[in-house]
Amino acid sequence: MNIRTWRPRRIVCLMALGCCWLVGQTAPLPPTAQLLREVIAVDTSNPPGREAALAEMLAAKLRPLGFHIDIVPTPEEGKAHLIARLKGNGTKRPVLLAAHADVVGVEREKWTIDPFAGAVKDGYLYGRGAIDFKGGVAVFTRAVMMLAENQVPLDRDVILLVEADEEGGKYNTTWLAQDHWDKIDCEFSLNEGGWILKNDEGNVDYVSISTADKSSVSLLITARGTSTHSSMPLEDNAIFRLSKAMAKLADYQTKPFLIPSTRKFFATLAKVSPAPMSEHYQNIASSNDPVKITAADEAIGKHSPLFHALIRNTIAPVFLNAGFRGNVIPGSATATVNFRLIPGTDPEELRMEIAKVVAGEGIEVGYAGFVNLSPQEMEQRRQRTMSMRPSGEDTTLYQSLVKRAKETYPEAEVTPYLFNAGTDSIAWRVRDVPVYGIYPYPITDTDLMRMHGNDERVPVESLESGTRMIYNVLMDVAASQ
Numbered sequence: 276m277n278i279r280t281w282r283p284r285r286i287v288c289l290m291a292l293g294c295c296w297l298v299g300q301t302a303p304l305p306p307t308a309q310l311l312r313e314v315i316a317v318d319t320s321n322p323p324g325r326e327a328a329l330a331e332m333l334a335a336k337l338r339p340l341g342f343h344i345d346i347v348p349t350p351e352e353g354k355a356h357l358i359a360r361l362k363g364n365g366t367k368r369p370v371l372l373a374a375h376a377d378v379v380g381v382e383r384e385k386w387t388i389d390p391f392a393g394a395v396k397d398g399y400l401y402g403r404g405a406i407d408f409k410g411g412v413a414v415f416t417r418a419v420m421m422l423a424e425n426q427v428p429l430d431r432d433v434i435l436l437v438e439a440d441e442e443g444g445k446y447n448t449t450w451l452a453q454d455h456w457d458k459i460d461c462e463f464s465l466n467e468g469g470w471i472l473k474n475d476e477g478n479v480d481y482v483s484i485s486t487a488d489k490s491s492v493s494l495l496i497t498a499r500g501t502s503t504h505s506s507m508p509l510e511d512n513a514i515f516r517l518s519k520a521m522a523k524l525a526d527y528q529t530k531p532f533l534i535p536s537t538r539k540f541f542a543t544l545a546k547v548s549p550a551p552m553s554e555h556y557q558n559i560a561s562s563n564d565p566v567k568i569t570a571a572d573e574a575i576g577k578h579s580p581l582f583h584a585l586i587r588n589t590i591a592p593v594f595l596n597a598g599f600r601g602n603v604i605p606g607s608a609t610a611t612v613n614f615r616l617i618p619g620t621d622p623e624e625l626r627m628e629i630a631k632v633v634a635g636e637g638i639e640v641g642y643a644g645f646v647n648l649s650p651q652e653m654e655q656r657r658q659r660t661m662s663m664r665p666s667g668e669d670t671t672l673y674q675s676l677v678k679r680a681k682e683t684y685p686e687a688e689v690t691p692y693l694f695n696a697g698t699d700s701i702a703w704r705v706r707d708v709p710v711y712g713i714y715p716y717p718i719t720d721t722d723l724m725r726m727h728g729n730d731e732r733v734p735v736e737s738l739e740s741g742t743r744m745i746y747n748v749l750m751d752v753a754a755s756q
C-alpha cells in the first residue's frame with residue numbers, strides 16, 4: 276500500500292464512524308476527537324497546571340508504539356514536559372511538533388456544558404483547551420502515532436513535545452531548553468499560531484501559517500513629586516503628573532509597520548473579503564499613498580482589533596500604582612504599559628519614542644520588571660528581542676505545510692502570518708531554528724471568540740481533516756524517499 280499519502284481505507288472508516296457520532300454521544304468518536312476527549316478530561320488549568328498526569332497518559336499510548344519517552348519534571352510538583360521521539364535513520368536532523376499541555380482556567384458558572392467532559396453536541400467537541408491547544412495536542416499526537424502505526428521508515432527523528440507552563444509560570448520551554456536543548460534540538464518545528472478560518476457556509480477562506488511571533492516588552496512610566504501632607508497640596512503632585520502623561524499616551528497611536536508576511540496576509544484577505552474591506556486590505560498591503568494607508572488603517576482598526584494589532588506595536592496600560600495612605604500625597608506614581616512588538620523593533624527606540632510622547636516635568640520612562648539587571652544584561656535582552664527574525668518560507672517544512680493546506684482545503688488561500696501574541700516557540704526562535712505555527716483545524720470567527728472564553732469548542736470533523744494534513748506534512752518532511 277502506498278504510504279506516501281493518507282490511506283483511502285481510513286477515510287471510509289472515518290466516514291462510517293462519523294455517521295455514528297452524529298447519531299449519539301455514546302457512539303465511538305473518530306480517533307483524534309476520541310483522543311482530544313481524553314486529553315481534555317485531564318484538568319491542566321494553569322495555575323497550577325499539573326501537566327505530569329497528561330504526560331503520563333500520553334506516554335502510555337506512545338511507548339508501546341516504539342516512541343522513546345522522556346518526561347522532564349519541573350521543580351514544581353505535578354508539572355512536567357513530555358518528549359516523545361520516534362527514531363529515524365538520522366540522515367536528516369529532527370522535526371519537532373510542540374503543543375502546550377496546560378490551559379487557562381474556567382469560570383465554571385458561565386459554561387453551559389462541563390468544561391472537562393469532552394462532550395459532543397451538534398458536531399462540536401466542547402471543553403477547555405479544545406482550540407488552545409489541547410486540540411493541537413490531540414492532532415499532533417495522532418499524526419505521529421499514525422507514523423508509528425503505519426511503520427513508516429523515517430529519514431529523521433520525529434519529536435513530539437507536550438509542554439508545561441505555556442499559559443503562565445516559570446518552567447516553560449525557555450526553562451526546558453536551558454538544560455535539555457539536546458532533547459528538543461531540531462532542523463525546524465511546528466507549534467500553535469496561524470488559523471484555518473472557515474466562513475459561515477463551512478468553506479475554508481484561508482489558511483495562515485505563522486512564520487513570526489510578536490514579542491512583549493513592558494515599560495514603567497514613573498511620575499515624581501513632593502511627598503507631603505494631603506491637607507497642603509503642591510503643584511508637583513505625582514498622581515496628577517502621571518495622569519497627564521497617561522492622557523497623552525491614550526491619544527497616541529504608533530504608525531503602521533508591516534513586515535513582508537503581514538503584507539502577504541492582507542493581500543490574501545483582500546482576495547477573500549467583500550468590499551469595502553477588500554480595498555482597505557489591498558491598500559494596507561501594497562499602497563504607497565499615505566492618504567489611502569491612513570484610511571485603510573482606520574477602517575481596519577474599526578473592523579478588527581486583531582488586524583489592528585498585526586500592523587503596529589500595540590500599547591496597553593496594565594497596572595497603575597500610587598499612594599499608600601489617605602492623608603499622604605505620595606512622592607511617586609507609576610504605570611506599567613505592555614507593548615507587543617513587531618519583529619525588527621528595537622525596544623530602546625520604542626522606549627525613547629514613548630518617553631517623547633509622555634514627556635513632562637518629573638516623568639521618567641524605564642523598563643518594567645528589569646530593575647535588577649546590569650546594563651550588559653539589558654543589552655543582551657535587547658539583542659535577543661531584536662534577533663527573533665521571521666522564519667523563512669524556503670524550508671521543506673513550510674513548503675509542505677503550504678502544499679498540504681492547499682490539498683486538504685482546496686478552496687482556501689494560504690498565506691504566511693505574523694502571530695499577534697507571543698508563544699513558547701521563543702526557545703527555538705532565539706536559537707535561529709525555524710518555527711511555524713498553526714491551529715490545525717478549521718474553525719469560524721465565532722468559534723475563535725470562545726478561545727480562553729466560555730464553551731470553547733472545535734468541530735469534530737475539523738480535527739480529522741487537520742490530522743490528515745499534519746500526517747501528510749510529516750510524510751513529506753520525514754519519511755524516507
Ligand SMILES: [Zn+2]
Nearest residue numbers: 375407408467
Ligand atoms: Zn496556546
